[in-house]
Amino acid sequence: MLFQDPNAKEEIKRQHDLLWRERWGRLPLTMLGIALTTIYLPLWIALVIGIMVLGAEIASMRYMRALDPRRHPARYLFVIFCTFVMELFFSLSAALIWQVDDDYAKPFAVGIIMVTLMQIISARTIHMAFGYVGFTAVALVTLVGNAVYWLGFDDYLGLGVSTLAANAVLIYTLIAMHSNNTLHRTAALDRKAALASNNAKSRFLAQMSHELRTPMNAILGMGHAEQRRAKDALSQNRLAVLISAAEGLSTILDDILDMSAIEAGRLPIRTERVVPSTEVLAVANLFQPAITEAGLALTHKIDPQLGKEWLLDPKRLRQCMSNLLSNALKNTQDGGIHVLADLASDASGAPQMRIEISDTGPGVPSHLHRSLFAPFSQAYRPLGGTESNGLGLSICRTMARQMGGDLTLAGNTEGQSGARFILTLKLGLPDVTDSPASVAQATQIPYPAAATTGLRVLVVDDIATNRLVASTYLRMLGAAMIEAESGAKALEIITTSCPDLILLDMNMPEMNGLQTLARIRSLPGPLAKIPVIAMTANAMAEHRAEYMASGVDGYLAKPITPARIEAEIKAVLDKKGRARSD
Structure with missing residues (x-):
């Protein structure tokens, strides 16, 4: 049974990790304890005991590493033997001191035995076989040493009483060993279940995405x-x-x-050249219909200096503002919501954008101020109870601080004054040597087509909607589009009409994107060198790395936009052009 326990390998690993982690505290204290036995024992005996204990400990630690009893039965038995020798010789010092005729010798010996048993209970019971072996060695030495002492005086009453007391201690030790082993097993199972649950959650979220x-x-x-x-x-x-x-x-x-x-509270921040006033107005326009429908007024005042280009992350700005406006809408019944955005500066004088979002609701109760930005805090709800605020404010504050600013609750009191949230974000100065960025207004999107005009692009996707979206964008960019609903159909089109570029979905039935790419690269002559851009809903970093390593020339994660598809096509064609010139 020892060699067939399916949990043995994992238990031994945890046992080894625990002992290894504590080695610099445990081993010196063990040697100190053996050194103190020289008070009652000859030096040579203490040296022999120390050498045997230390040697057995080092050997067991070495051979316990990566030990699997089912694959290494001889090594497993050797570790068990080393454990027995180590506990036997350490306990032997107590048994020898027990024989010494001194008032303090016996308490000293009892102390050594108790320390040994405690060490077995706390550090040797993750894998119970090691605990049983160590316990057997200590029990054997204790009972034999006690019997030798009392029989030397022919005192059978003393032998009986002391043996009964020793057995009581040993039985309690066994109970404690089993309890500690149960705790270790339960903790390990709970950790495994938690990891499995977290992995399942991650897989679910990735699949839903x-x-x-x-x-x-x-x-x-x-x-x-x-x-x-x-x-x-x-x-x-x-x-x-x-x-x-x-x-x-x-x-x-x-x-x-x-x-x-997300779990570390560090979301990626990507700064761009944007017009902050445009972003603020875009979010306000997004909430305008819902606020109007609720019978409220939405007003805003924006500093004209925010009407020029600055560097910041527009997506994170919109995410923070959306959360704050959503909370204000939920907690306001009468009156309205006001957005004030102006240019400010931090303590060092660096430019900041300061956005104040205030409402005419009842405000946030004072007893919730300190916990308001904690994850899963409870936000005040005017009508009936509380409403979980989830991670919204916590994530928004984290993002604001990553962007050199903060999110605070300021000047709010219960009653008619409402709540005032102040969001500050650091603004970067665009490099004057750069060419001016083309910034999209709330009602405008540029569609430059210099690199794509006249291109013949093959779009390969089994979903008609995706092909329709891609063809719409390509026509906006002045390209001609050919459709294929499968990898096999794409190969037919390539051989009869060599396209300039291929947008290839990676998740098609029968012949997936990687298989289609391999067939394309095996085609004769220039057909094998047609630029291929992966167009996929697999948007994780490892997916991108896998596809780029497989031989695609570019990568587009869905959902795509005109700007992204054009930028990727330009990058791929520029790279191909440089490769040809080299």
Whole structure:
């Protein structure tokens, strides 16, 4: 049974890790204890005991590493033997001192035995076989040494009483060993279950993110297409709100994929050249319909200095503002919500954007001020009880601080004064040597097509919606589009009509993207060198690395946008052009 226990390998590893972690405290104290036995024992006996204990300990630690009893039975038995020798010789010092005729010798000997038993209970019972062996050695030495002492005086009463006391201690030790082993097993099982649950959660979120990217791709694609065709300002504004909301959901999908960053409270910050006033107005426009429907007024005042280009992360700005406006809408019944954005500076004089979002609700009770930004805190709700605030404010504060600012609750009191949240974000100065960035307004999206005009692009995707979105974008960019619903169909088209570029979905049935790519690269002549861009809902970092290593020339994670598809096509064609010139 010792060699067939399926948990033995894992238990021995945890046993080894514990002993190794504590070695610099445990081994010196063991040697100190043996050195103190020279008070009652000859030096040579203490040296022999020390050598045997230390040698057995070092040998057991060495051979316990990566030990699997089912694969290494002889090594396993050797470690058990070393454990027995180590505990036997350490206990032997106590048995020898017990024989010494001195008032303090026996308490000293009892102390050594008790320390040994405690050490077995605490550090040797993760794998019970080691605990049993050590316990057997201590019990054997204790009972034999006690019997030798009392029989030397022919005192059978003393032998009986002391043996009974020793057995009581040994029985209690066995009970404690089993209890500690149960605790170790339970903790290990709970940890394994927690890891499995966390992995399942991560897989679920990644799968949901993958599944949501296809409809999100369609929403963004059709939104961009209709916005480009819309002639009147009202339609363009409405479509801009739709696109902004879809891009916000796309950002959330990206965050879901980076679970380690979310759990550590460190989401990636990507600064761009943007006009802050445009971003603030875009979020306000997004919430305007819901605020109006609730019978509230939304007013805003924006510093004209925020109407020029600055460096910041627009997605994180929109995410923070959306959370604050959503909370204000939930907690306001009468009056309205006011957004004030102006240019400020931090303590060092660096430029900051300061956004104040205030409402006319009842405000936040004073007893919730300190816990308001804690994860899963309870936010005040005017009508009936509390409402979980989840991670919204906590994540927003984390993001604000990563961007050199902060999120605070200021000047709010219960009653009519409402709540005032102040969001500050550090603004970077654009490099004057850079060419001016083309910044999209809330109602405008640029569609430059210099690199794509006249290109013949093959779009390979088994989902018709994705092909429609890609064809819409490519036509905006002046390219000609050929469709293929499978890898096999794509190969037929390539051999009969050599396209300039291929957008290839990686998750197709029958012949997936990687298999299709391998077939393309095996085609004769120039067909094998056609640039291929992976277009996929697999948006994790490891997916990108896998696809790039397989031989694709570029990578697009869904949902795609006109700007992203054009930028990737330009990058791939530029890279191919440089390779040809070299």
